[in-house]
Amino acid sequence: xxxxxxxxxxxxxxxxxxxxxxxxxxxxxxxxxxxxxxxxxxxxxxxxxxxxxxxxxxxxxxxxxxxxxxxxxxxxxxxxxxxxxxxxxxxxxxxxxxxxxxxxxxxxxxxxxxxxxxxxxxxxxxxxxxxxxxxxxxxxxxxxxxxxxxxxxxxxxxxxxxxxxxxxxxxxxxxxxxxxxxxxxxxxxxxxxxxxxxxxxxxxxxxxxxxxxxxxxxxxxxxxxxxxxxxxxxxxxxxxxxxxxxxxxxxxxxxxxxxxxxxxxxxxxxxxxxxxxxxxxxxxxxxxxxxxxxxxxxxxxxxxxxxxxxxxxxxxxxxxxxxx
Numbered sequence: 294x295x296x297x298x299x300x301x302x303x304x305x306x307x308x309x310x311x312x313x314x315x316x317x318x319x320x321x322x323x324x325x326x327x328x329x330x331x332x333x334x335x336x337x338x339x340x341x342x343x344x345x346x347x348x349x350x351x352x353x354x355x356x357x358x359x360x361x362x363x364x365x366x367x368x369x370x371x372x373x374x375x376x377x378x379x380x381x382x383x384x385x386x387x388x389x390x391x392x393x394x395x396x397x398x399x400x401x402x403x404x405x406x407x408x409x410x411x412x413x414x415x416x417x418x419x420x421x422x423x424x425x426x427x428x429x430x431x432x433x434x435x436x437x438x439x440x441x442x443x444x445x446x447x448x449x450x451x452x453x454x455x456x457x458x459x460x461x462x463x464x465x466x467x468x469x470x471x472x473x474x475x476x477x478x479x480x481x482x483x484x485x486x487x488x489x490x491x492x493x494x495x496x497x498x499x500x501x502x503x504x505x506x507x508x509x510x511x512x513x514x515x516x517x518x519x520x521x522x523x524x525x526x527x528x529x530x531x532x533x534x535x536x537x538x539x540x541x542x543x544x545x546x547x548x549x550x551x552x553x554x555x556x557x558x559x560x561x562x563x564x565x566x567x568x569x570x571x572x573x574x575x576x577x578x579x580x581x582x583x584x585x586x587x588x589x590x591x592x593x594x595x596x597x598x599x600x601x602x603x604x605x606x607x608x609x610x611x612x613x614x615x616x617x
Contacts (some may be wrong), residue, residue, distance in 0.1 A: 404473030423453025
């Protein structure tokens, strides 16, 4: 159903006035806002946990969640409608700020890691840079259905975006390394603070962040550029590319990865705080899951070792049985 709905929307959108599509997106946002109440409530809980002191009024926090939900719906519309845009229209639709950072980074010949988040119309980053002629790849978590995956990958390819599947991990790393060796821009969405390997301070709480972007930057020498595509109050989309983030180097690789991951997280947090109503607010870990994968593995190992040491030996069981 999802495949056919997407095909119909993409193929039919050129024949529908854009203002009608915008109105439909608003209707869809309102409908899903109430139907998908579990997601809405989770977002409200996260906003309350982060902004309880800054936004004490519950109604204001709910209004922020609604704007974030509406922005996500509009970004879906942007992503599908752009399929039929000419390169010239894409260039005029998304203003690019800081292009000199991209040009200077590519001159080094080691590729670019585009550090971003589920913020604003993040799916338009590839469309905008692809329209400008930059070699661009995106690391994507693919849907389970193979046909749907092939369809969406094909749509990205039409926009000049090469897809690197996030799983299996080993193949993903190989794909990223190939793209960086070819001096491409590789988009990495790094705000999934649920099952990462490095514990960081994020929005006033401890959260497990992914170590992949920092590890890649340190091992390959690729330039890391923060990139965020956000929407102004008037509806203008702007892709802002900031100055490079230099990785933190120390004598120990693990310490460098941790410090660089913390640095990347601060850049992502700053963007979210600047545009809180354009983040999805579902990327925070649950209260009972604020441990990194490494820490969880360590605790499981300790628990297994403790259980093994406390379990009665076979000879003890035998002697006990004979005494009975």
